Amino acid sequence: MLTINIISIFPDFFTGPLGLSIPKRAAEAGLVRYNCVDLRSFATDKHKTVDDAPFGGGPGMVMKPAPFFDAVESVGATAPIVLLSPRGKVFSHADAVRFAEGTELTLLCGHYKDVDQRVADHLATEEISLGDFVLSGGEPAALAVVDAVVRLLPGAMSDIESARTDSFFDRGLSAPSYTRPAEYRGFKVPDVLLSGNHAEIDRWRREEGERLTRERGG
Template sequence: MRINIVTIFPGFFAAPLALSIPGRAQRAGLVEYRVVDLRDFTHDRHRTVDDVPYGGGAGMVMKPEPFFEAVDHLAPTGPIVLLSARGRPFRHADAVRFAVQDELTLLCGHYKDVDQRVADHLATEELALGPFVLSGGEIPALAVTDAVVRLLPGALGDHDSAASDSFYEEERVSAPSWTRPPEYRGHVVPDVLLSGDHARIRAWREQAAEDAEAKRRGG
């Protein structure tokens, strides 16, 4: 798989993509990262990527031309995702859908906004991490990349680890987890998890997952 990231801050990605699961997957040849500097697709000596908004208003708007030219250069074959607070929430189902593609392109906005022509006529979809605003699309791009890469066969080395993740098959969280020691500062691990009774443990985890999901949804 190849993941393209278009950004005005390419240095933002060097360390995170070299570490942990994203780095291990790259070294194993499971994924190739291509981080593209949006400023390389400008044509003035100041390498300008933004301008004032039509109609007035505060902030600067990212220009469409560099995004279109960067994508022309990449010639991607898979989804082209604009990361924007205006997008719909990114979900685990999206990560699963992207993980079976040969290529994924992530467009990182910055400043006040991105010219709407990028969303309307270049990106195939627009996604957000949630109902909040970040300084740019770089952190969402890393989140999407990590969520996708860990689903690639061989990335984790243990498929069961991914299969027991929150949201793996259903849109709900997984049961809480504990590890050694069995008691710490007076806080103990639930007895059922120490029992060795796998049927009881499965039933307990199923109920614990339902309880955690109800709590997450405010129930």
């Protein structure tokens, strides 16, 4: 079983999404356990403060290191301990596979202006980003990582072959998909997909995937 610890000031953010679809089925099947930890539980003042003004001045607030360290220690987390951060390397399918092959994953969700750098340097084992943009907090990014990882757990999907034909699964982008009707508002499905010739269909899908990967810089 994979245990996923999610440390956040908004643990309720995950209740709805993790109770739906593949994340829910995987948990019910005993493939994954979600442990959402409220970072404010590790604040030491009556107001449950987890942020403070940055040294050196400037706008915004910075999340304090102590609550993160204490929260991680409370669950006995081991690597990988991932800080969701715009400074991190971009999350990839290879990362999802790597995390899915483990037994534990801990995700640290920042908020406000930034997280004290000592969390990145001395607590997290890696930093991961979803891309060159900034979210209001690490929670949406953490949820994306969880979804990408959990669907790869053996038995999580009813049809693992569906996952194997996804984009980035041992290759670049996947070919476009079509379903009934064969013509809609004058827009037709490529003839090859209606031909019944599986060798030609496989060739078309391979070539289309390669074309899209080239065009999009993959």
